[in-house]
Amino acid sequence: KPLARRPIETWTKLRASKHARNTVNPIRKIADKMSVAPNPDKFPIKLNLGDPTVMGNLPPSQAAIDAIHEAVDSHKSDGYGLAVGSLAARQAVAEHASVPGAEINPDDVILGSGCSHAIQMSLEAIADPGDNVIVPFPGFPLYTTLCTPHGIETRGYNLRMHDDGLIDLVDLERNIDGRTKAIIINNPSNPTGIVFPKEHLEAILRIADKHRVVIIADEIYGNLTYGETDFIPIASLSPKVPVITCDGIGKRFLVPGWRLGWAIIHDRMGVLTDVREGMIALSQKIVGPCSLVQGALPKILRETPKSYFDHVRSVLKENADICYEAFSQIPYMHPLRPQGAMYLMVRIEEKYLGEETDLVQELIKNESVYCLPGSAFNIPGWIRLVLTYPPEITREACERISRYCTSKLQGDIPSINAYDS
Amino acid sequence: KPLARRPIETWTKLRASKHARNTVNPIRKIADKMSVAPNPDKFPIKLNLGDPTVMGNLPPSQAAIDAIHEAVDSHKSDGYGLAVGSLAARQAVAEHASVPGAEINPDDVILGSGCSHAIQMSLEAIADPGDNVIVPFPGFPLYTTLCTPHGIETRGYNLRMHDDGLIDLVDLERNIDGRTKAIIINNPSNPTGIVFPKEHLEAILRIADKHRVVIIADEIYGNLTYGETDFIPIASLSPKVPVITCDGIGKRFLVPGWRLGWAIIHDRMGVLTDVREGMIALSQKIVGPCSLVQGALPKILRETPKSYFDHVRSVLKENADICYEAFSQIPYMHPLRPQGAMYLMVRIEEKYLGEETDLVQELIKNESVYCLPGSAFNIPGWIRLVLTYPPEITREACERISRYCTSKLQGDIPSINAYDS
Ligand SMILES: Cc1ncc(COP(=O)(O)O)c(C=O)c1O
Ligand SMILES: Cc1ncc(COP(=O)(O)O)c(C=O)c1O
Numbered sequence: 001k002p003l004a005r006r007p008i009e010t011w012t013k014l015r016a017s018k019h020a021r022n023t024v025n026p027i028r029k030i031a032d033k034m035s036v037a038p039n040p041d042k043f044p045i046k047l048n049l050g051d052p053t054v055m056g057n058l059p060p061s062q063a064a065i066d067a068i069h070e071a072v073d074s075h076k077s078d079g080y081g082l083a084v085g086s087l088a089a090r091q092a093v094a095e096h097a098s099v100p101g102a103e104i105n106p107d108d109v110i111l112g113s114g115c116s117h118a119i120q121m122s123l124e125a126i127a128d129p130g131d132n133v134i135v136p137f138p139g140f141p142l143y144t145t146l147c148t149p150h151g152i153e154t155r156g157y158n159l160r161m162h163d164d165g166l167i168d169l170v171d172l173e174r175n176i177d178g179r180t181k182a183i184i185i186n187n188p189s190n191p192t193g194i195v196f197p198k199e200h201l202e203a204i205l206r207i208a209d210k211h212r213v214v215i216i217a218d219e220i221y222g223n224l225t226y227g228e229t230d231f232i233p234i235a236s237l238s239p240k241v242p243v244i245t246c247d248g249i250g251k252r253f254l255v256p257g258w259r260l261g262w263a264i265i266h267d268r269m270g271v272l273t274d275v276r277e278g279m280i281a282l283s284q285k286i287v288g289p290c291s292l293v294q295g296a297l298p299k300i301l302r303e304t305p306k307s308y309f310d311h312v313r314s315v316l317k318e319n320a321d322i323c324y325e326a327f328s329q330i331p332y333m334h335p336l337r338p339q340g341a342m343y344l345m346v347r348i349e350e351k352y353l354g355e356e357t358d359l360v361q362e363l364i365k366n367e368s369v370y371c372l373p374g375s376a377f378n379i380p381g382w383i384r385l386v387l388t389y390p391p392e393i394t395r396e397a398c399e400r401i402s403r404y405c406t407s408k409l410q411g412d413i414p415s416i417n418a419y420d421s
Numbered sequence: 422k423p424l425a426r427r428p429i430e431t432w433t434k435l436r437a438s439k440h441a442r443n444t445v446n447p448i449r450k451i452a453d454k455m456s457v458a459p460n461p462d463k464f465p466i467k468l469n470l471g472d473p474t475v476m477g478n479l480p481p482s483q484a485a486i487d488a489i490h491e492a493v494d495s496h497k498s499d500g501y502g503l504a505v506g507s508l509a510a511r512q513a514v515a516e517h518a519s520v521p522g523a524e525i526n527p528d529d530v531i532l533g534s535g536c537s538h539a540i541q542m543s544l545e546a547i548a549d550p551g552d553n554v555i556v557p558f559p560g561f562p563l564y565t566t567l568c569t570p571h572g573i574e575t576r577g578y579n580l581r582m583h584d585d586g587l588i589d590l591v592d593l594e595r596n597i598d599g600r601t602k603a604i605i606i607n608n609p610s611n612p613t614g615i616v617f618p619k620e621h622l623e624a625i626l627r628i629a630d631k632h633r634v635v636i637i638a639d640e641i642y643g644n645l646t647y648g649e650t651d652f653i654p655i656a657s658l659s660p661k662v663p664v665i666t667c668d669g670i671g672k673r674f675l676v677p678g679w680r681l682g683w684a685i686i687h688d689r690m691g692v693l694t695d696v697r698e699g700m701i702a703l704s705q706k707i708v709g710p711c712s713l714v715q716g717a718l719p720k721i722l723r724e725t726p727k728s729y730f731d732h733v734r735s736v737l738k739e740n741a742d743i744c745y746e747a748f749s750q751i752p753y754m755h756p757l758r759p760q761g762a763m764y765l766m767v768r769i770e771e772k773y774l775g776e777e778t779d780l781v782q783e784l785i786k787n788e789s790v791y792c793l794p795g796s797a798f799n800i801p802g803w804i805r806l807v808l809t810y811p812p813e814i815t816r817e818a819c820e821r822i823s824r825y826c827t828s829k830l831q832g833d834i835p836s837i838n839a840y841d842s
Binding site: 277 | 432433434435436437438439440441442444445446449470471472473474475477480481486489490493494496498499500501502533534535537538541545546547548549563566567571602633635661663675676677678679680681689690691692693694695696698699700702703705706707708709710711712713714715
């Protein structure tokens with residue numbers, strides 16, 4: 001029998017649900033705290049935003065633009081589609097993503113509103129409250145943002161940041177226990193830009209196989225590489241370990257706002273049959289990504305020329321080289337050389353340069369240069385820079401940072417606290 | 422200390438999470454059960470799909486089409502926006518939706534991937550496991566689909582289906598208890614097409630105020646009315662009761678696949694301050710709806726002419742009249758006259774015409790006419806028809822149903838079970 005509702009004198013403020021209160025985006029929290037104004041005499045350079053479209057130097061491919069125009073005019077993409085995505089779009093993903101060792105068909109593909117949504121459906125379908133998922137530290141904070149409200153624990157494994165940026169496999173394995181439902185492998189990595197070589201991926205797969213733990217592979221930066229190590233989809237290296245690969249067009253095709261991603265279920269021996277059904281069920285909550293972008297997807301995936309990606313990669317490489325050179329010259333700063341994704345990490349010797357979050361604020365205030373503090377990725381003492389700006393602007397940013405740090409080290413500049421008083 | 426993982430001989434099938442297993446879409450379940458083949462000699466008429474774009478007779482407005490073309494070409498809508506939606510888009514919604522008594526500003530608006538997503542964020546931000554939400558029976562099943570996996574109970578209140586289709590207010594009030602977090606009011610209603618008059622809305626608000634329960638108003642069919650009763654946004658009728666209004670462009674602008682909806686937080690006396698923060702947090706899980714559609718939204722909302730809606734309404738009215746007339750003539754069928762949304766409900770006297778789900782399957786098998794069984798909306802014994810087809814096709818569908826039922830009543834047609842054996 002229902003509890004009688006007690007009479008209430010007046011409306012009182014409602015609390016948000018626990019689920020909502022436990023949904024925390026650390027990047028937003030840090031950004032909120034760092035609302036310092038930039039130096040009005042210097043144009044702002046926002047190397048904090050993982051959005052390659054900000055400056056307009058990296059527009060979508062002509063194929064992508066044409067594909068949307070055609071989708072609108074066709075009037076075949078106005079209505080509801082399947083919640084998992086239209087067959088034509090999933091077929092195109094299957095073609096695009098099939099590689100020897102990891103051939104897939106459209107039934108293995110579930111579309112989502114961005115790679116974020118694909119990750120959300122994967123995590124929500126695989127883990128219960130009290131289960132845990134192993135995630136990279138430093139790493140993309142969304143994994144934890146998505147797990148925590150469901151009572152799914154995330155446990156961080158370390159990347160070897162003072163060395164090659166690869167996974168500390170001992171630490172990875174140590175985290176696994178009887179409640180571990182998945183290991184998230186983000187390759188190429190945000191925030192490090194490190195690309196994992198074949199042997200490293202094979203070593204990860206051996207651990208997963210030994211403990212019978214599924215891999216969720218976040219490969220949104222797949223193919224965005226420009227160093228010696230080529231990108232290899234982890235699912236292609238094992239016929240045994242079940243892998244859910246999350247990906248999308250946001251980064252590689254430079255249209256993050258279009259919000260189209262996908263999960264590919266590389267099932268092995270039926271291990272993921274029920275999880276797949278679960279993901280299909282979850283996709284029905286919001287009925288698939290925008291139909292226009294779905295309608296455009298086959299053309300985008302099939303007709304974007306190789307030259308488009310080559311250009312993007314060359315811009316990333318040029319910026320990476322500029323930043324790596326510049327930061328190698330700044331005393332007490334230590335860049336980690338990236339080979340992929342869109343970022344470069346720099347370690348700060350805080351003893352000399354001050355706390356990472358203070359330094360980031362000082363750079364905004366004095367130099368109008370924005371970097372993202374490593375704290376956002378669970379690695380205080382580092383900062384992350386974005387490598388998608390026009391190279392001359394990247395160079396200008398590096399010069400400003402260099403000049404500022406040099407002055408600061410010479411004692412010419414008071415610390416942030418002096419400003420705030 | 423972590424539990425040691427026991428050695429496992431072989432990979433075993435994983436169970437999907439409880440959350441995923443508890444995510445159930447009854448429409449899909451019913452559709453799966455009813456996979457009978459249509460009569461190959463008659464072209465299929467799918468009056469089961471709540472998708473007005475199926476036949477091409479109701480295309481999007483020219484403003485909407487132009488707006489997408491412009492958004493693609495502008496290159497201002499390729500990147501990430503705010504997770505709650507771009508300011509320009511929210512500004513346009515605020516202008517569009519502000520009415521005397523319920524003026525809003527962009528901060529009151531949270532965009533989502535369809536009205537479905539707006540409803541999801543509202544429910545997830547307001548209720549905890551063990552809480553309950555009061556929903557219409559018959560009604561859109563998504564409310565329960567979204568609540569159940571979070572352990573939020575849904576309790577149905579009856580619509581007076583044998584009378585005027587309005588809410589049985591005694592039943593509504595009876596369901597409220599100390600754990601009730603919201604009452605969902607869907608007006609105009611899916612599946613009934615009933616539009617609630619002012620006094621009825623005021624009576625609902627009195628109950629909500631008396632028990633201090635927030636209203637979630639699903640007004641996705643707002644303004645899609647063609648009868649005597651005009652649509653009134655419930656939030657405009659009370660300065661006291663907090664209302665979260667969920668809406669979108671899918672139905673009114675006939676682009677359900679574009680997946681753009683919104684929640685409007687009509688806060689009163691700060692009751693919803695924390696819930697709003699919670700919804701903002703939840704919006705960050707998948708970072709907002711497609712940026713192209715967001716970019717197009719101001720033009721869509723501002724420049725779609727009144728004549729466009731007038732035309733849609735006239736098509737709905739013509740179809741409603743055709744169906745109402747036709748079903749009034751069929752023995753043992755009793756249509757409920759709609760005044761809005763896109764649907765018409767017909768009661769079946771099952772004693773004479775057989776069980777609703779059987780009848781629906783017989784109509785597919787013999788007449789290639791698809792209707793949706795009322796069971797999908799928690800009202801067995803009824804069927805729902807869609808009113809967006811070209812009127813001549815609607816008429817053809819009615820004739821087929823009439824012919825079939827007449828034959829069946831004359832004993833000319835064996836029952837469905839005879840077919841299946
Ligand atoms: C590692 C990683 N995964 C996933 C995403 C989210 O991608 P999307 O914008 O397609 O949701 C990002 C975005 O920055 C990312 O860095
Ligand atoms: C009452 C009601 N609310 C919400 C929705 C979902 O709308 P959207 O497609 O914008 O998510 C529908 C769709 O049929 C509906 O009937």
